[in-house]
Amino acid sequence: MNGAEFKAAITSRALAEGFSAVGYCAPGAIPEAAGRLASFVAAGRQGDMGWMAERMGWRGDPSALWPEARTIIMLAEVYTPEGDPLAVLGERDRAAVSVYAQGRDYHDLVKKRLKRLGRWLIEEAEKGSLPAEIKVFVDTAPVMEKPLGQAAGLGWQGRHTNLVSRELGSWFFLGAIFSTLDLPKDEAERDHCGSCRACLDICPTGAFPAPYQLDARRCISYLTIEHKGPVAKDLRALMGNRIYGCDDCLAVCPWNKFAVAARETGYAARVGAPELAELATLDDAGFRARFSGSPVKRIGRDRFVRNVLYAIGNSGLERLLPVAAGLVGDPDPVVADAARWAVGRLSVITNSPEG
Numbered sequence: 001m002n003g004a005e006f007k008a009a010i011t012s013r014a015l016a017e018g019f020s021a022v023g024y025c026a027p028g029a030i031p032e033a034a035g036r037l038a039s040f041v042a043a044g045r046q047g048d049m050g051w052m053a054e055r056m057g058w059r060g061d062p063s064a065l066w067p068e069a070r071t072i073i074m075l076a077e078v079y080t081p082e083g084d085p086l087a088v089l090g091e092r093d094r095a096a097v098s099v100y101a102q103g104r105d106y107h108d109l110v111k112k113r114l115k116r117l118g119r120w121l122i123e124e125a126e127k128g129s130l131p132a133e134i135k136v137f138v139d140t141a142p143v144m145e146k147p148l149g150q151a152a153g154l155g156w157q158g159r160h161t162n163l164v165s166r167e168l169g170s171w172f173f174l175g176a177i178f179s180t181l182d183l184p185k186d187e188a189e190r191d192h193c194g195s196c197r198a199c200l201d202i203c204p205t206g207a208f209p210a211p212y213q214l215d216a217r218r219c220i221s222y223l224t225i226e227h228k229g230p231v232a233k234d235l236r237a238l239m240g241n242r243i244y245g246c247d248d249c250l251a252v253c254p255w256n257k258f259a260v261a262a263r264e265t266g267y268a269a270r271v272g273a274p275e276l277a278e279l280a281t282l283d284d285a286g287f288r289a290r291f292s293g294s295p296v297k298r299i300g301r302d303r304f305v306r307n308v309l310y311a312i313g314n315s316g317l318e319r320l321l322p323v324a325a326g327l328v329g330d331p332d333p334v335v336a337d338a339a340r341w342a343v344g345r346l347s348v349i350t351n352s353p354e355g
């Protein structure tokens with residue numbers, strides 16, 4: 001097999017494994033990324049994701065991360081929701097959990113698939129007497145998956161900064177296989193946002209200082225998942241009932257009319273839109289049992305209940321006041337603070353002439 005034939009074989013194997021798109025780029029294909037990452041970090045936009053500021057030499061330049069790599073294979077794994085993910089935002093007594101966290105954890109599912117494909121790749125390469133080494137990455141390594149995805153032709157970074165595809169819309173995860181094999185590369189995808197600004201306009205917290213740039217410190221995904229302490233009060237009020245992640249900027253993208261169904265059944269919605277009152281009373285063991293296998297589990301009970309209390313405070317529902325009041329003495333100071341805030345917000349309603 002020559003390089004082009006081997007590339008075609010890898011692509012068809014990847015599609016057979018369950019990925020929805022595959023692209024190939026060189027490790028040096030994103031020369032502008034390092035500078036943009038440096039500006040992002042210099043402006044402090046990573047907030048308390050301290051790991052973003054570490055190993056920036058590797059993150060900004062894949063050829064520094066693994067100098068022997070010759071080709072990066074980028075893969076898209078679709079998790080398109082079945083219904084309208086924004087419908088739950090109108091249900092004030094219920095929790096909005098982002099689509100990506102509704103089913104099983106994508107880190108586990110994508111990694112398994114990447115490893116299976118990688119093992120097959122090495123075996124096939126050996127058959128052709130081609131020594132091949134690989135490394136597989138999904139999300140957590142110092143790798144900038146979005147610009148690499150664009151360089152490999154999978155889609156373009158839209159104004160909301162995530163990768164959008166004309167064939168898949170925006171509901172897909174990314175995974176990467178770095179390989180020592182020198183395979184033919186694909187052309188980078190170009191921008192197809194045109195004059196659209198829907199994602200910028202819908203963002204509830206104004207997290208985009210400019211198109212194509214995100215200030216994570218204002219993003220609800222960051223605030224609910226990554227941020228450890230209390231959330232600034234002005235931002236709490238803008239979070240609505242979003243208790244884990246946020247989908248608004250993705251959901252409004254017009255390219256989602258081309259979204260395809262998820263091939264992995266593990267992403268089917270298991271969490272749904274539970275009642276806030278019920279979630280607020282979860283203790284540590286209850287929380288872990290309920291979110292076993294789900295990405296939600298990683299934030300732990302305290303941060304989770306903090307988020308639920310912010311949503312209760314935003315609900316405007318007087319009947320949730322006792323639920324919040326029950327947590328003002330919580331041993332976790334951040335939970336107790338969130339409970340006091342929610343009580344304060346709901347008491348204003350109760351005491352108002354219309355309340």
Ligand code: B12
Nearest residue numbers: 036040098139144145147162163173174212221222245246
């Ligand atoms: C840190 C991180 C976050 C942070 C910060 C997000 C961010 N935009 O940086 C937070 C917690 C907020 C987050 C949220 C989400 N995330 Co996230 N996140 C990551 C992670 C780990 C690193 C991203 C990164 O490198 N950021 C640093 C900045 C500097 O890089 P960048 O976003 O690519 O920035 C580019 C632009 O700013 C642009 N740029 C800068 N200046 C300029 C100027 C001009 C003129 C132009 C054109 C461009 C431009 O260039 C930069 C470099 O490409 C990746 C996984 C990975 N290892 O790559 C997942 C990842 C990006 N996340 C993902 C997802 C799904 C989400 C959420 C949708 C989850 C949710 N529903 O809550 C949200 C989306 C929020 C959003 N609008 O981005 C997916 C995205 C898949 C896709 N199709 O793109 C990834 C790839 C994980 C995965 N393996 O699938 N995430």
Ligand code: SF4
Nearest residue numbers: 203219220246248249
């Ligand atoms: S995920 Fe939500 S808060 Fe974050 S940038 Fe998108 S719309 Fe704004």
Ligand code: SF4
Nearest residue numbers: 158159193196199253
């Ligand atoms: S919503 Fe519009 S501006 Fe945002 S990524 Fe989609 S096409 Fe681009």
